[in-house]
Amino acid sequence: MPTKSTRVPTHASTPVKRRPGGRSARVQDAVYSAVGKLMATQRPDQITVPMVAELADVNPTSVYRRWGDIDALLEEVAVAAFTREDEVLPDTGSLEGDLREWARVITDDIVRPHRTRYLRAMVNARDGVVLDACPCWTARREQLAEMISRAHTRGERTPSVEQVLDHVIAPLYHHVVFALPADTAYAERLVDDVLSMRSAESR
C-alpha cells in the first residue's frame, strides 16, 4: 500500500514508515504542500499540474513522470490526508463510547473546508473508474476491527465492520460531499442507529 507511507506535511506530526528519502521525499513534500495550498483557494477541477509544479518549485515533467496526471496526484494527496498517522484510537471501555468519540473526531475533521475540498476532489477523480474499495477506508477498517475486537473481548454485542462503514462513515461522507449539514450530533445519531441494528454476524 504505497498510499499508507505518504503524508501531508501540514497534517501529520511525525514521520512515517516507508517514506521515500532524500530528493524524492523533498519533491513529494513540496508537491503535497502545493496541492494543499491550491485546495484552499481553488476548485479541484481548476488545479493543473503546471500550477502545482510552479508553486512547489519543481519541474512539471517530474510531476507528470511520478504521478501521471493531476487526478492521480489529487487522489494520492486526498488518501494521505485521510490516513493520519497521529490519530489516537479511542478506548473508553465500551463500543458505544469508542464509536461516538471516533465519529465525532472524523466529523470535525471532514467538515473543515479544505478537507471537504479534498473529498470532492476524490469524487471528481473517480470518473470512469470502479474500485473494489476506497483506499481512504483502509485505515478506518483497521480501526473499526480493533474497536470491535476489544468489544467482543468484553462480551459486547456488536455490529460488523461493514455495517459501521455503511451506516456511519458513508452517510457522513455523503452529507459532506453533497453539502448537507453534518455535525457531531448527527454523527452520534448515526452511531445510535448502528448500535440498535441486528448484527450482520447474527443474521
Place this chain on the structure above:
Amino acid sequence: MPTKSTRVPTHASTPVKRRPGGRSARVQDAVYSAVGKLMATQRPDQITVPMVAELADVNPTSVYRRWGDIDALLEEVAVAAFTREDEVLPDTGSLEGDLREWARVITDDIVRPHRTRYLRAMVNARDGVVLDACPCWTARREQLAEMISRAHTRGERTPSVEQVLDHVIAPLYHHVVFALPADTAYAERLVDDVLSMRSAESR
C-alpha cells in the same frame, strides 16, 4: 418547487405540470438535451456554457440570463433527472417488500454511467454552498412518507423517513459517487439493516 416541473426529455416519457410553455420550453428542452449529450462524453468540470449553447443552438447569453452559470444549470438538470414523473411507487403489502423494490429501482437507475455523471456533477456544483436539504431528495422523502404511512396503517413497526434516507439512500449515493461497487444485493442488505434498527420514533 420549480425543479419538480422540469424534466429531462430523454428520460421522462410524459409531459409534466407547470412546465414552461412556448419558446421558453423549447430553449429548456434543447439545453437539457445538450447537457445530457455532453455528460455522456465529458467530465462535468469540462462542460461550459458556450459548449452547451452551441450544441443546443441557442445564444449563450440566454443560458447565462436564465441559469446564471454552468454549475446552476448542471444542478438543475441533475435534480430534474432525479425527479422522474413516471416512477410507480411499489405497493407490495409490506414495508420490507416496498423498500426492497424501491431501493432496487433506485440502484439500477443511479449506477448507469450517465446518471453517475449527473451525481458527480452535483457534487462538483456544491463547492462553497451548504444546503438545508438536497433538493434531489424531496421526491424520495415524499415516497418514503407514503410507504411508511401505509405500513403504520397496517400496524407495522417502521424506521423513520430520516433513518431510511441516512441508512439506505446515503450509502447508495456515497458508493456510486466514490465509484465503489453498488448493486441490488447491496441495496437489499441496507434495507435489511434499517428494518432491524430501533425506530427513531421509539427512542
